Amino acid sequence: MSPDILLRIRNLLVDKGILDNEILDKFVLKIKLYSKGKWLYPGTFKRHLGVSSQVIYNALNLLNKDGILDTYYEVYCPKCAKTSGEVYNTISEIPEEVYCEICNKDIVAIDSTIMIYKVVDDGNEE
Numbered sequence: 001m002s003p004d005i006l007l008r009i010r011n012l013l014v015d016k017g018i019l020d021n022e023i024l025d026k027f028v029l030k031i032k033l034y035s036k037g038k039w040l041y042p043g044t045f046k047r048h049l050g051v052s053s054q055v056i057y058n059a060l061n062l063l064n065k066d067g068i069l070d071t072y073y074e075v076y077c078p079k080c081a082k083t084s085g086e087v088y089n090t091i092s093e094i095p096e097e098v099y100c101e102i103c104n105k106d107i108v109a110i111d112s113t114i115m116i117y118k119v120v121d122d123g124n125e126e
């Protein structure tokens with residue numbers, strides 16, 4: 001992420017008051033490492049910042065609205081937590097069942113879907 005976009009992210013989050021200052025600094029330092037095309041998992045941020053999922057989703061959704069991140073869906077196995085490796089851009093693209101090769105089981109996809117994000121604008125020129 002470029003310094004320009006990091007400043008934009010900081011201002012957006014300060015504006016909405018979603019993260020307190022200390023957490024916000026950590027958030028900015030973490031998201032700085034992501035460049036265009038990289039996948040961003042809310043769980044990683046949640047663990048790193050020690051805040052609730054709701055707070056992280058609020059922050060990331062704000063960046064989604066601003067065109068910095070795009071949202072996707074990923075299906076994971078509830079038993080072994082392995083993801084299928086497929087991502088879906090909309091809910092309607094998600095199949096009913098996804099097969100877990102580790103557990104040799106079909107997963108009911110809609111029950112085991114998480115929202116993930118992809119960086120679409122990192123402020124750097126192509």
Ligand SMILES: [Zn+2]
Pocket residue numbers: 077078079080081082100101102103104
């Ligand atoms: Zn599994």
